[in-house]
Amino acid sequence: MKVLVPVKRVLDYNVKPRVKADGTGVDLANVKMSMNPFDEIAVEEAIRLKEKGVVTEIVVVSIGEPKAQDTLRTALAMGADRAILVTSDTKVEPLGVAKLLKAIADEEQPSLVILGKQAIDDDNNQTGQMLAALTGWGQGTFASKVEVADGAVTVTREVDGGAETETLTLPAIVTTDLRLNEPRYASLPNIMKAKAKPLATKTAADYGVDVAPRLTTLKVEEPSKRSAGVKVASVDELVDKLKVLGVLG
Amino acid sequence: MKTLVLVEHDGHAIKDATLPTVTAAAKLGDVTLLVVGENVSGVAEAAAKIAGATKVLVADDAALAHMLAENVAPLVASAMADYDAFLVPGTTNGKNIAPRVAALLDVAMISDILSVEGADTFTRPIYAGNAIATVQTKDAKLVLSVRGTAFEKAAAEGGSATTEPVSGAADAGVSRYAGSEIATSARPELTSAKIIVSGGRALQSGENFTQLIEPLADKLGAGVGASRAAVDAGYVPNDYQVGQTGKIVAPEVYIAIGISGAIQHLAGMKDSKVIIAINKDEDAPIFQVADVGLVGDLFTILPELTSKL
Numbered sequence: 232m233k234v235l236v237p238v239k240r241v242l243d244y245n246v247k248p249r250v251k252a253d254g255t256g257v258d259l260a261n262v263k264m265s266m267n268p269f270d271e272i273a274v275e276e277a278i279r280l281k282e283k284g285v286v287t288e289i290v291v292v293s294i295g296e297p298k299a300q301d302t303l304r305t306a307l308a309m310g311a312d313r314a315i316l317v318t319s320d321t322k323v324e325p326l327g328v329a330k331l332l333k334a335i336a337d338e339e340q341p342s343l344v345i346l347g348k349q350a351i352d353d354d355n356n357q358t359g360q361m362l363a364a365l366t367g368w369g370q371g372t373f374a375s376k377v378e379v380a381d382g383a384v385t386v387t388r389e390v391d392g393g394a395e396t397e398t399l400t401l402p403a404i405v406t407t408d409l410r411l412n413e414p415r416y417a418s419l420p421n422i423m424k425a426k427a428k429p430l431a432t433k434t435a436a437d438y439g440v441d442v443a444p445r446l447t448t449l450k451v452e453e454p455s456k457r458s459a460g461v462k463v464a465s466v467d468e469l470v471d472k473l474k475v476l477g478v479l480g
Numbered sequence: 481m482k483t484l485v486l487v488e489h490d491g492h493a494i495k496d497a498t499l500p501t502v503t504a505a506a507k508l509g510d511v512t513l514l515v516v517g518e519n520v521s522g523v524a525e526a527a528a529k530i531a532g533a534t535k536v537l538v539a540d541d542a543a544l545a546h547m548l549a550e551n552v553a554p555l556v557a558s559a560m561a562d563y564d565a566f567l568v569p570g571t572t573n574g575k576n577i578a579p580r581v582a583a584l585l586d587v588a589m590i591s592d593i594l595s596v597e598g599a600d601t602f603t604r605p606i607y608a609g610n611a612i613a614t615v616q617t618k619d620a621k622l623v624l625s626v627r628g629t630a631f632e633k634a635a636a637e638g639g640s641a642t643t644e645p646v647s648g649a650a651d652a653g654v655s656r657y658a659g660s661e662i663a664t665s666a667r668p669e670l671t672s673a674k675i676i677v678s679g680g681r682a683l684q685s686g687e688n689f690t691q692l693i694e695p696l697a698d699k700l701g702a703g704v705g706a707s708r709a710a711v712d713a714g715y716v717p718n719d720y721q722v723g724q725t726g727k728i729v730a731p732e733v734y735i736a737i738g739i740s741g742a743i744q745h746l747a748g749m750k751d752s753k754v755i756i757a758i759n760k761d762e763d764a765p766i767f768q769v770a771d772v773g774l775v776g777d778l779f780t781i782l783p784e785l786t787s788k789l
Binding site: 331356360361 | 546550579584588591610616658663706719743750770774789
């Protein structure tokens with residue numbers, strides 16, 4: 232069966248974001264960009280399913296600026312088979328991404344779509360659920376375990392308070408949580424080989440999808456700063472502080 | 481504006497996360513609560529007492545047991561014909577259902593709102609809380625999830641809403657609940673605890689969590705949290721994780737023990753009223769946000785602290 236894995240190029244998770252002085256957004260000029268960590272986990276899971284013989288082909292997709300090509304090459308170097316890049320001049324919101332992915336799913340007919348649970352830039356946590364709505368497929372969100380058998384996927388989900396298990400008829404949508412797996416690093420030979428793997432470039436218009444934004448960002452600001460605290464030298468001083476703060480009794 | 485609020489519950493009792501969501505909805509207009517599940521008449525009765533709600537819609541059906549998104553979302557989407565906004569608590573359940581509803585309504589969703597700036601304008605955190613965006617929607621209907629720590633809780637008693645059944649629930653036939661493992665704890669729930677004692681990688685083992693963190697938490701009547709490192713190392717269950725991808729908390733007092741203070745952890749706790757850090761590395765980033773810091777070895781500090789409280 233075929234798996235579709237959407238991946239997003241985001242500000243590297245180790246970089247502290249800086250808000251632009253004019254309040255229009257976060258400064259992304261000359262900063263390290265990487266694959267969204269949850270998407271790495273999604274690619275890894277697809278590869279593991281292929282290694283188990285469950286999956287025959289892994290198609291990775293990214294939507295955004297042409298540089299998202301680098302992110303797709305990373306996924307190809309990890310072990311994906313082929314890539315689709317959908318370029319767009321404007322920022323595409325989760326609903327627009329979900330509509331494009333629906334169009335791609337109609338064309339590619341995957342049995343499973345594995346996405347990250349959220350992108351660490353917009354922190355939306357929407358795209359997988361929206362794609363599931365548009366396709367009418369079942370959704371296994373926040374997955375910490377995925378098992379495919381007999382035309383169904385059984386997903387253990389991380390929920391408030393513990394874990395929940397659901398069985399979804401294929402085709403289905405899965406979104407990954409951090410604990411699903413430990414993504415592999417691409418080796419140098421695989422990075423070289425990835426350059427020869429097929430990468431198709433399309434535009435949103437090719438799919439006839441309207442991705443015009445529904446939201447306008449009026450401003451982006453720094454969160455309010457905490458005032459500097461004090462350091463105490465001993466446990467006794469700490470206990471005194473706790474008393475002053477009313478934590479005790 | 482007429483708003484519909486999804487009631488978060490465990491089948492028996494309403495969860496606290498519902499209450500700040502009601503407060504956010506009341507800023508937009510008239511509040512109707514939606515209770516979905518199976519055998520939820522008790523929950524509906526409790527919901528009717530929440531102050532600020534005028535009506536409770538009750539969708540009680542076997543297909544809605546365990547609140548599978550595939551079955552709940554179409555029901556909500558059709559109920560939205562009579563409402564202008566759908567609000568969910570920012571819980572895993574809310575996050576699972578709301579985007580599916582938004583896509584069925586063909587509207588954008590705004591996640592984790594921190595404030596209501598106007599009928600179509602909201603603030604929300606992006607980049608792990610390192611920036612706050614003010615966003616305005618052009619859509620006719622709103623779908624919002626609410627950051628529970630950003631709004632006061634509505635009173636759980638004092639209201640007298642009328643209840644009304646909702647029919648039309650159906651099994652979409654694509655998903656099936658297969659079981660759950662819910663951790664039981666006598667301690668306060670993390671997202672509503674007034675005090676949280678949280679441990680990191682420096683604890684070195686699950687036993688040390690039990691022997692050092694838990695007695696301190698019990699002395700303070702506190703909830704117990706953890707950093708991702710402590711969860712990944714298996715010291716405590718996943719459900720304890722505080723951070724960008726775990727729980728977002730804002731207690732009165734957050735005590736971070738052996739936690740360095742990575743961006744992703746701070747995203748989950750930096751709105752706490754008072755932050756106390758105990759760490760042996762005086763350069764740990766946690767000290768940049770801590771109100772009170774103590775540099776030292778947690779293995780000597782914690783027993784001493786616990787005995788002196």
